[in-house]
Amino acid sequence: MRSELVHPAVAVAGVSKVFNRGSANQVDALVDVDLVVAPGEFVSLIGPSGCGKSTLLRLIAHLIEPSSGNVLVNGKSASQARLDQEYGMAFQQAGLFDWRSVAKNVELPLELKGWDKKRRAARAREMLELVKLGDFVDHRPWQLSGGMQQRVAIARALAAHPPLLLMDEPFGALDEMTREHMQAELLRICDETRTSVVFVTHSIPEAVYLSDRVVVMSPRPGRITDVVDVDLGRDRDDDTREDDAFYRKIIEVREALRNGGHDTTVDHETVDPDAVGHPLLGVDDR
Amino acid sequence: MTRRRLRTFALALVGLLAVAVLWEFYKLVGPQRGGEIFGWGILPRANDNVMPHVWDMFARYTEPDRRGSETRIWQTVLGGGWFTFRLAFLGFAIGAVVGVGLAVLMARFRVVERGLLPYLVVSQTVPLIALAPLVVSWGGRVQVGDFVWPRWLSASVLGAFLAFFPVAVGTLRGLKSSPPAALELMDSYAASWRSSLFKLRFPAAVPQIVPALRLAATASVVGVVVAEISTGLQGGIGRLVIEYARQATSDPAKVYTAVFGAALVGLGMAGIVALLDKLLMRGRPPTEPDIVMGATT
């Protein structure tokens, strides 16, 4: 507990990431990025395609290595933090394993940590109850709706009780109603578990509703252009979404996005360096 | 579901009947001594000595397999089929194990994949008949303790030689086709290659391994049948086909009993794979069965 109070959940200092260095299709995915996430804080990364927000998330997760700079997670190097399972991760696709029951999916990270069967089952049940899927432990993932699958993925990400949750557009594939419901659920879960979150999204209302701070990013080269503090208090519910303060924050983030890049029209056809291993870019040059 | 299955079954039966009717129809209208189209002798002779009546083929099953013999043809064919089936099953099992092993090796080390895969393709163009004497004479030297290499084991090994290839290629493709997000997830758990192999890559590969096993099952039967012919192994269905084909001048319907027997062996192996399919795909989302046709020789 003490160390969590002393160390920031995430400390990114002077980080740059270059894909395909030296070749004709070199991409500066991130340039000189600094970011500190306090324990228990909810930080969203928002920006158009190609701004490097997913790359930043993957650097924190140590799924890729920075070309330069330094990433600390909970006071440890990113690589050590990954080995110690200091974070849980959720993606746009729930990415559940079809061949495992819902409970067994949640148990996966615990199996890899070598927990015994009884402890795993107990924890899986606890987590599934947290995401209100206690009745579905023995179901198969493909029997659940998209929103329920994503809740299983969150339960899986939190199964080992990591202090940090990394999420890459986890609600991007859900319909608007389910999405709002999931957002409220996520806030409740994070409050209950005191988990810090770094959350990548395309949606301005989602970023504002969820976050303590919204980090606005911009492409070519990928960088942080603005940080918007969202002081709406921590007790947020459906009424928050209709609040004037909420609208003002949305406008603030929108303007930050518009001012951030010289090129404001979001060009979705351009290459997205977030897509690691993209055929155009090849594999990153670690 | 069951109604649909009944319909499929009934239609397949109608299809078989249609083939029989076509056969008899050709016998009625076809040239008795064979014929030419544009100077090519591609029309088979329609006389009873070459194209026996369908009912004659089935009538043969109840006749003695040799003059004065007590055993009926159906017993001989069934016995030969069972013999070949067991050899093919062993070949299939060996081939599956070797194929999966090679696939894991290739998935683990890219150099092995690049270096080995082209030769695996080449290996399948080596005529089995050239390998047969090699395997037989190698086997003849194997003697570990009380174990003496039986002659039939060579046939199984040759079956495995054809069976391993589709398994290796299919499994390799399966092992490499895990969704990138799932691989990233395993990465985020700092999972070892071993645990990501067993917890992700293998289970994710199963839908591609099953059709590969289906091809391997047929391949092993073909391998054993050809091996029976090329190693002179007695007692199997391949031998019966050759033997009965030689008697075709005096009894043209007889060879078909063995041909159908060979078909039965193939279907039996397919049944085994269907069971494996059910077992391996338990609890997975129901999908359209993916039909993969492949080399059967």
Added chain:
Amino acid sequence: MTTATLAVGGSARRVLDAVWPPALFGVAFLVIWEGAVKVFDLKPYFLPPPSSIWAEFTGNLTLIRDAAWVSGANAFVGLLVGTVLGVAVSFLLMRFRLLNDMVTPLAIALNAVPIIVLVAVFNNMFSSTSEIPRRLMVTLVVYFIVLVNVAKGLRQVSPIHLELLRSYAATPVEVIRKARIPNAVPYLFTALKIAAPAAVITAFVAEYFGGPQNGLGSRIVSNIAASRNAVAWAYVVGACLLGLTFYLVSIAMENITTSRHHTSRGDDSRGSGPGGGTT
């Protein structure tokens, strides 16, 4: 393909990277083979060394070429006829649903059956000097591979494409031309990639069941029977080369069409092209 065409700069390096592992494995294999024969003093009837196989191969080049020509012609004719028939019938199956439901289970069942034994029957149907039984056998094998795959390609068109064409009030013929045929083309080439080597191997195996003694398969048999193992293996080398030729040509044809069509076939294109690998 995509990576190769895009990264022009590293192409020479890429070719080198693609060539050295198989070259290394091949050389190592031959050296071990030759070494094993020398060290263990294996008799030639047991396993001839690569050096004497090579000597027999170059010495009998014209004979091997003639035999390869016979087997290759059988395989080629069967491949051609089987493909034409397979494509033609798959259009029929597309048009008549009932026929499709009747033929598909039979084709699947036949796929599990060692139909090669039918050569024994075919041999009786035609005169003993005829190549027709073998070509018929190859045709049959190719026919079923092409039939099932192309029929699948014609049938499994994306519902979105069909709805789109419907919204254009396209006639059934137009639907076939604009959606179904383009969709089936990659399936045809996948089928050919499987069928081409199968055709060659079927042509060899068909020769074991009797008939004229002029192809690679029968030459291998007769040379082994006469204990001329090195000569037999020289023919085996010819057989491998013939099989590889068919395989490589089918791959080249597939690559040409896929790079032109660039159709996605539902399977993940990451790593390998449509169909992937080398079935």
